[in-house]
Amino acid sequence: MIPFNRPHLTGQELRSIAVAVANLDLSSNGAFTRLCQTWLETHLGAARVLLTHSCTAALEMASLLAGIGVGDEVIMPSFTFASTANAVVLRGGIPVFVDIRADTLNLDEALIEAAITTRTKALCAVHYAGVAAGMDAITAIARRHGLVLIEDAAQGLFARFQDRPLGSIGALGAISFHETKNIISGEGGALVINDPALVEHAEQIWQKGTDLGRFARGEIDQYTWQTAGSSFAPNEITAAFLWAQLQKGEAATERRLAQWQRYHAAFAEIEADGRVGRPTIPDGCGNNGHLYRLLLPSAGARREAIARLRALGVQAVSHYVPLHSSPAGLRYGRPSGDMRVTDDAAARLIRLPLHASLTEAEQAQVIRAVIHTCSPYAPAW
Numbered sequence: 001m002i003p004f005n006r007p008h009l010t011g012q013e014l015r016s017i018a019v020a021v022a023n024l025d026l027s028s029n030g031a032f033t034r035l036c037q038t039w040l041e042t043h044l045g046a047a048r049v050l051l052t053h054s055c056t057a058a059l060e061m062a063s064l065l066a067g068i069g070v071g072d073e074v075i076m077p078s079f080t081f082a083s084t085a086n087a088v089v090l091r092g093g094i095p096v097f098v099d100i101r102a103d104t105l106n107l108d109e110a111l112i113e114a115a116i117t118t119r120t121k122a123l124c125a126v127h128y129a130g131v132a133a134g135m136d137a138i139t140a141i142a143r144r145h146g147l148v149l150i151e152d153a154a155q156g157l158f159a160r161f162q163d164r165p166l167g168s169i170g171a172l173g174a175i176s177f178h179e180t181k182n183i184i185s186g187e188g189g190a191l192v193i194n195d196p197a198l199v200e201h202a203e204q205i206w207q208k209g210t211d212l213g214r215f216a217r218g219e220i221d222q223y224t225w226q227t228a229g230s231s232f233a234p235n236e237i238t239a240a241f242l243w244a245q246l247q248k249g250e251a252a253t254e255r256r257l258a259q260w261q262r263y264h265a266a267f268a269e270i271e272a273d274g275r276v277g278r279p280t281i282p283d284g285c286g287n288n289g290h291l292y293r294l295l296l297p298s299a300g301a302r303r304e305a306i307a308r309l310r311a312l313g314v315q316a317v318s319h320y321v322p323l324h325s326s327p328a329g330l331r332y333g334r335p336s337g338d339m340r341v342t343d344d345a346a347a348r349l350i351r352l353p354l355h356a357s358l359t360e361a362e363q364a365q366v367i368r369a370v371i372h373t374c375s376p377y378a379p380a381w
Contacts, residue, residue: 160286256289
């Protein structure tokens with residue numbers, strides 16, 4: 001079976017971890033954490049980057065920094081992972097779900113303003129599959145209505161909107177290093193702070209609500225509890241693993257992009273026959289090859305295709321159940337308008353194996369299996 005994902009290793013992870021162990025530098029905010037944060041700040045052009053133990057933690061920090069409280073509304077797509085909404089719900093806020101565009105499966109910027117109320121506090125744009133949401137329009141809407149703009153760039157490292165890295169455009173961004181992402185640390189994430197006015201507060205939240213950061217820099221002679229915070233930082237073993245990954249990150253992303261392009265070229269004919277829908281990358285967006293997805297003709301066709309591909313030795317998977325129709329979404333959030341595109345895409349989408357360790361022979365097998373499964377000569381759906 002060709003797996004959907006296989007964590008990719010650079011070969012330097014254990015060496016980095018051994019250095020951390022030898023230095024007896026094992027808790028949070030050590031040398032490897034600082035190396036990773038500096039690398040990300042340089043790559044993203046951010047005022048500050050703070051490593052977190054997950055992208056979920058980064059999103060929770062973003063909600064704290066945005067001042068989300070009881071009854072505050074945050075606009076987001078329903079087609080996203082639960083963490084996007086959980087970060088709001090944990091503060092007592094209300095996720096307001098807006099439909100997505102049919103081309104990118106990202107938040108439909110034309111529908112955002114209709115969802116804004118007097119209780120709207122923030123706007124969260126999710127960059128699905130490492131393809132940018134329409135950030136020009138979204139940024140303008142956030143500015144016009146005085147909303148905090150958060151980028152859920154969990155899948156977006158090494159992808160761009162025009163000339164700007166994803167995660168660097170809003171006031172705050174969140175990145176994931178989960179083992180399914182382009183760059184991994186098993187579990188891990190980063191909060192990107194682009195608004196300099198939020199840096200000091202972000203450091204306090206990250207340091208369990210204290211001003212430990214100022215103390216460590218010699219700016220004060222004693223630190224104490226300053227604000228609500230928590231233990232968001234990863235340990236040094238995780239940061240050491242991540243440092244090995246970041247140094248080879250561009251090469252791993254290039255391999256994924258080459259695989260993405262091979263899939264895209266291979267499936268042009270079956271798209272022309274109306275058997276599948278391929279992804280769309282808008283002009284000015286730099287794709288990072290995070291995932292390759294197809295849209296089947298119907299929900300039934302998707303179920304049948306997954307079963308047929310499994311029989312041919314290929315693990316293809318679906319993706320998000322829309323949050324607006326989930327048990328928690330019905331309890332904690334609300335939709336703005338209908339979710340026609342979200343419901344349709346979520347029911348028909350499959351993701352194919354794509355990771356930096358995928359061999360050309362394995363990818364060729366996947367391509368043959370998909371074309372066979374979707375060919376006019378295969379049994380009818």
